[in-house]
Amino acid sequence: MSHVAALAAQLRATQTRPWTLMEVCGGQTHAIVRWGIDQLLPEGLRLIHGPGCPVCVTPATVLDQAQALARRPEVILCSYGDMLRVPGSAPGEDLLGVRAAGGDVRLLTSPLQALALARREPHRQVVFLAVGFETTAPATALLALQAEALGLGNLSLLVAHVRVPPAMAAILREPGNQVQGFLAAGHVGSVMGLAELQPLARDHGVPVVMTGFAPEELMAGLLRCVAMLEAGTAGVANAYPSVVREQGNPGARALLERVFRVVDQPWRGLGVIAAGGLALRPELAWLDARQRFALEAYCGTPAAVEDPCAGEQCSEGPCAEAQCIAGRILQGRALPSDCPAFGGRCTPEHPLGAPMVSSEGACAAYHRYRADKAQARPAMAPGGGG
Structure with missing residues (x-):
């Protein structure tokens, strides 16, 4: 290095x-x-x-x-x-x-x-x-x-x-x-x-x-x-x-x-x-x-x-009720660590949004290498999605 x-x-x-x-x-x-x-x-x-x-x-x-x-x-x-x-x-x-x-x-x-x-x-x-x-x-x-x-x-x-x-x-x-x-x-x-x-x-x-x-x-x-x-x-x-x-x-x-x-x-x-x-x-x-x-x-x-992640947050689909911010993450407007459900309700084993699924998704990468920092935040507010 x-x-x-x-x-x-x-x-x-x-x-x-x-x-x-x-x-x-x-x-x-x-x-x-x-x-x-x-x-x-x-x-x-x-x-x-x-x-x-x-x-x-x-x-x-x-x-x-x-x-x-x-x-x-x-x-x-x-x-x-x-x-x-x-x-x-x-x-x-x-x-x-x-x-x-x-x-x-x-x-x-x-x-x-x-x-x-x-x-x-x-x-x-x-x-x-x-x-x-x-x-x-x-x-x-x-x-x-x-x-x-x-x-x-x-x-x-x-x-x-x-x-x-x-x-x-x-x-x-x-x-x-x-x-x-x-x-x-x-x-x-x-x-x-x-x-x-x-x-x-x-x-x-x-x-x-x-x-x-x-x-x-x-x-x-x-x-x-x-x-x-x-x-x-x-x-x-x-x-x-x-x-x-x-x-x-x-x-x-x-x-x-x-x-x-x-x-x-x-x-x-x-x-x-x-x-x-x-x-x-x-x-x-x-x-x-x-x-x-x-x-x-x-x-x-x-x-x-009418795709569920086409806006700043999902309006329908499996991550909708959690006010998923996957759309904003895919647009580069937010980081995975900004999501209140990151590392909690949204994990690679139980993804709420598509960026937590693939190893190349930003949420999955953050979960693998930065989850400890995200989990050190205050208790998660309701909502969010990977």
């Missing part, structure tokens, strides 16, 4: 004014809290956590659809492990509960496992709940193309992939926004490169620095971003050149282009974001679980706007 200390000293020497930065990657949030990077910052430099956890921002409407499918006897519903515990819009309802009640819900570590499952179970309908940023979307795209090549009629996709730059733009457009610079997600940059971030930096006049995940990489990104702010420079900088290239990964980007189209999409905690997600192209609509099972429309519909 000596290199981190040296970078922190450089940061103190560089900063002359107060600045507020946001990291938009849940993995970076986890590392920042784990290593106490935010506690090494000089006075006046504030780091807030953005909606960087794809599990956390998956809308309740999608979880409701996944639960409905998992209850059907002919369906095998597959997804990544964290998705099983994300609450939908009904109190206490999640995929883990559906499985406990007899639904066939299975955990996968790779989308291609769904392909093998569909081939082994030709008389069942296999549905893959596909979530994640641009980082995991290429693997879903590969699954779609292989299913097409094999002509698998019993495999479909419930797609909820989201795009990071539009969410960053939405945060900057919010009234009262305080973000003056971004640490961008290095894993997304490894796929998409830097080009998509250039209009964001230009149109909003902010520095955006592509940053890694190790303590020294995060501190180097912070130093680069502060230096740009002090110089009055807006633009995109790459402080993670060992992984991120200007053009990203052309092969992965080609997969995305071939399989998906850009759509307006709701994010949990932020509402509908223009161009904020991906949907299957029309020629692959036969793979769309919403079409195959005649599910309620999702992207760009009024129903999609």
Whole structure:
């Protein structure tokens, strides 16, 4: 950590004014809290956590659809492990509960496992709940193309992939926004490169620095971003050149282009974001679980706007009665430690809000590494949620 200390000293020497930065990657949030990077910052430099956890921002409407499918006897519903515990819009309802009640819900570590499952179970309908940023979307795209090549009629996709730059733009457009610079997600940059971030930096006049995940990489990104702010420079900088290239990964980007189209999409905690997600192209609509099972429309519909974490606090759903502040946390307007239920009624074992579910969620990271400090506060007032 000596290199981190040296970078922190450089940061103190560089900063002359107060600045507020946001990291938009849940993995970076986890590392920042784990290593106490935010506690090494000089006075006046504030780091807030953005909606960087794809599990956390998956809308309740999608979880409701996944639960409905998992209850059907002919369906095998597959997804990544964290998705099983994300609450939908009904109190206490999640995929883990559906499985406990007899639904066939299975955990996968790779989308291609769904392909093998569909081939082994030709008389069942296999549905893959596909979530994640641009980082995991290429693997879903590969699954779609292989299913097409094999002509698998019993495999479909419930797609909820989201795009990071539009969410960053939405945060900057919010009234009262305080973000003056971004640490961008290095894993997304490894796929998409830097080009998509250039209009964001230009149109909003902010520095955006592509940053890694190790303590020294995060501190180097912070130093680069502060230096740009002090110089009055807006633009995109790459402080993670060992992984991120200007053009990203052309092969992965080609997969995305071939399989998906850009759509307006709701994010949990932020509402509908223009161009904020991906949907299957029309020629692959036969793979769309919403079409195959005649599910309620999702992207760009009024129903999609009514997400329980789309405001400053939940208005319905499992965390509603506790006046959950998950929406404010996902927007970067509050810290998990601000929540009265944090570490009490809301824990990773019994989450009230989505940011407490995934290990990359801000609430889960704070609970793991800072819960002792939160629990040292006065007795919790009624309400709150992770």
